Amino acid sequence: xxxxxxxxxxxxxxxxxxxxxxxAEWPPHPARLFxxxxxxxxxxxxxxxxxxxxxAGAPVVRAAMHNVRPGRTDSYVxxxxxxxxxxxxxxxxxxxxxxxxxxxxxxxxxxxxxxxxADPDPGVLATLSALARRVPYVGRSTSQAEVSVTGSLPEDExxxxxxxxxxxxxxxxxxxxxPYAGYTDALQNAYDRGGRAWEAARALPYxxxxxxxxxxxxxxxxxDDLIIWGFERPSARINGDQVARLTLAxxxxxxxxxxxxxxxxxxxHGADDRTHVAFLALPDVDQQHSDGHxxxxxxxxxRHMPAEDWTQLxxxxxxxxxxxxxxxxxxxxxxxxxxxxxxxxxxxxxxxQAGTRTWVTATPMMTDSFARPGRSxxxxxxxxxxxxxxxxxTEVEISTAPLTGGAIWRPRPGSLPPNRPKKPIVHARVTFDxxxxxPVIAGSMRYLGLGLFVPEExxx
Numbered sequence: 231x232x233x234x235x236x237x238x239x240x241x242x243x244x245x246x247x248x249x250x251x252x253x254a255e256w257p258p259h260p261a262r263l264f265x266x267x268x269x270x271x272x273x274x275x276x277x278x279x280x281x282x283x284x285x286a287g288a289p290v291v292r293a294a295m296h297n298v299r300p301g302r303t304d305s306y307v308x309x310x311x312x313x314x315x316x317x318x319x320x321x322x323x324x325x326x327x328x329x330x331x332x333x334x335x336x337x338x339x340x341x342x343x344x345x346x347x348a349d350p351d352p353g354v355l356a357t358l359s360a361l362a363r364r365v366p367y368v369g370r371s372t373s374q375a376e377v378s379v380t381g382s383l384p385e386d387e388x389x390x391x392x393x394x395x396x397x398x399x400x401x402x403x404x405x406x407x408x409p410y411a412g413y414t415d416a417l418q419n420a421y422d423r424g425g426r427a428w429e430a431a432r433a434l435p436y437x438x439x440x441x442x443x444x445x446x447x448x449x450x451x452x453x454d455d456l457i458i459w460g461f462e463r464p465s466a467r468i469n470g471d472q473v474a475r476l477t478l479a480x481x482x483x484x485x486x487x488x489x490x491x492x493x494x495x496x497x498x499h500g501a502d503d504r505t506h507v508a509f510l511a512l513p514d515v516d517q518q519h520s521d522g523h524x525x526x527x528x529x530x531x532x533r534h535m536p537a538e539d540w541t542q543l544x545x546x547x548x549x550x551x552x553x554x555x556x557x558x559x560x561x562x563x564x565x566x567x568x569x570x571x572x573x574x575x576x577x578x579x580x581x582x583q584a585g586t587r588t589w590v591t592a593t594p595m596m597t598d599s600f601a602r603p604g605r606s607x608x609x610x611x612x613x614x615x616x617x618x619x620x621x622x623x624t625e626v627e628i629s630t631a632p633l634t635g636g637a638i639w640r641p642r643p644g645s646l647p648p649n650r651p652k653k654p655i656v657h658a659r660v661t662f663d664x665x666x667x668x669p670v671i672a673g674s675m676r677y678l679g680l681g682l683f684v685p686e687e688x689x690x
Contacts, residue, residue, distance in 0.1 A: 233286065233348035233355070234384045235263055237368055238376045242339040243301075246369030247332060254300055254332035255369070257293045257393055257436075260343045261407035263368055265427050266377065268417050270364040277414060279357035284409040286348045288434055291406065293341035294389040295438065304330045331370065338389040346383070355381050392439040403435035448585040449666045452505040452619035454533035456576050456669065457547060458512070460526040460569030470513045470522035470638035472557070473593050474645040477509040477679035479557035480527045484509070487546040493539035495532055498677060505532040505619060507543070508671050511679045512573050513638055515592040516686075520636025525573045527555070527565070530669050581685035585665025589683035590634045591657045594641070595673040596680050601654050611658045611672075614681070618672040625661040633659045634684065641680070650675070659686070 237258070246255040246262060255262070264283065271277055308320070309327040350358070362377040369375075396403050407428075416430035461468070468476070484507075485492055494501035508530035514520045529547070531540060546552075554562040572578055581589075597610040598617055608626040615623060632639060637657060653674050660683075673681030 231349045231381055232383045233283075233345040233350055233358075234342050234380045234382065235344075235358075235362065236340060236342045236378050236380070236384050237263065238378075239336075239339045239341075239368075240374040240376060243333050243335050243373065244369055245331065245333040245373035252302075252330065252332060254334045256298055256334045256336065257291050257295065257404075257406070258341055258343075258368070259407040259433075260289050260291060261409055261413070261427075261431055263343050263377070264409040264413065265417065266365045266368045266375075267358070267361045268414065270361050275353075275357050276361055279354045279361065280414045282350065282354050283345075283358065284413040285411045286345045286350075288395045288408045289343045289345045290392055290394045290439075291341065291343055291436070292384070292387070292390040292392050294336040294338040294387070295391040295393075296389070297337040299335045300332065301335060302330055302332045304328065333373070336389075338387050340387060341390075342384045344383065350381065355379065393436040394439050395434045396437045398435055400435055400437055403437045405433040406436045407431040407433045446664050449621045449662065449664050450533065451580070451666065451668050451670060452533055453508060453530040453669050453671065454535075455531045456510075456528050456579060457531070457544075457567075458526055458528040458574050458576065459552065459565035459567055460571060460574045461524070462564040462566050465564060466561075468524040468563070469642075470511075470524055470593075470636075471640060471642035472524065472645065473511040473513070473638055473679045474641045474647070474675070475557045476511040476524060476527055476555065476563075478647065479555045479563075480511075480529075481509040481678065483552060483555055484529065484543070484547055487550065487552065488542060489546070493536070493542060495535055495539060496543055504534070506677050507531060507535075508669075508677045509679060510669075510671070510682055511593070512579070512682075513592055513636060514573055515636035515638075516590075516634045516684050517572070517636065522632075522636040522638050525571055526569070528579075530671060579682075579684065580668040581666070583667065585667045586685035587665055588659065588661045588686040589666070589668070589670045590659040590686055591632075591637060591681065592634070592684045593638045593680050593682045594655045594657055596675045597654045597656070598674050599653070600651075607654060607656055610654065611656065611660065614674070615660065615670075615672045618676055618681075620662065620666060620670060620672065622663050623660045624663050625659075627659040629657045631657065633657050634686075646675075647678070655680075 248255045306326040307329050308324050359379040362379045365377040367374045410432050420430050496507050498506045510528040511524050512526045513522045514525050553565050556562045598614045599610045607628045611626050612623050670683035671681055
């Protein structure tokens, strides 16, 4: 069961001062409503019901917390001071004084004070209901109100927010005065000696109850694992524009070592509807002094690659380790695994385990579509990402130049495979509609090193 006191502000306005007269009280304090009930008590049964209510614990408050318009009125009012000189024309012997009073006009003319676990007996509930019907206003006398009592939770209002007691020190908490055991007697004592209700007040910290947001599902890349090699030192520095030449050499070396028949997802032949193994070159990128030269190569393995195909590939490059590439005549490029450079760590290209929303190209991306009127580069990039198996993007930034330090400008002329259609090559920064666990690779040459993205730190 629950006990709810619902207040409807007859004029949609709540007149009550905060601790500072220049500010209006909002949200309404439960103790103020309790005081309004106490001011209407006339019988012993009324005081008994109020003493029951004061022991019911701290209530929650539901009220409109947004679009609350503050206001202020300045006027002369009759004071309690008495003078022999003429003052108020309506109250002889009393003086008029200028008063400035603050009020608020909330978005909803109703608010509720709720004791969710309260279970009053029928007699107490009936007495509280009768008390509530006798309440003419809540706050100042100008704040006319209708108060009702029910033994259940109220019907929710779209504009309402719920505030509940929290522990002391909770960030952003506000203090609301509440009834407490002995509050009724404290109010009576204050009245008997000519004191004010606030002298008997006690406050608790309250905070809005924030609903836990639904977790956003993380999207997993179509590629699951990376096998990474670094270039052995000393070796000649390899510029980033050699990305296509390195990946072509890597693909040739790997396929030559895989026993026949070469799995379709490794060769790319006969697996048009499935993700292939991606042959990558890893540039020094997105660091303070990154210059985009290549530091290693990698294989990105499809997430749904059959176990026997994965084993066949792993044996080809790891059981008999791949240690050299020959992308050009002359001295081969020597490879080794286990290097500790940041660029050569798996997490650098997959991002955080919880996923990352914003990614930026480390190698330029060749779109899957041709440019034509009515089709923007942003649309082509988004389409290529969806085609590669990634979710929708909410933002796309396009540039002909790199968008992060060290990203590769363009593949060296003549280094791309022959007979490759000349599709747009761009750099992009994209934000997905959900966190993505990488690697993120997209575009027409995603299996040969282009369109490799790096997660942007701090993008969530």
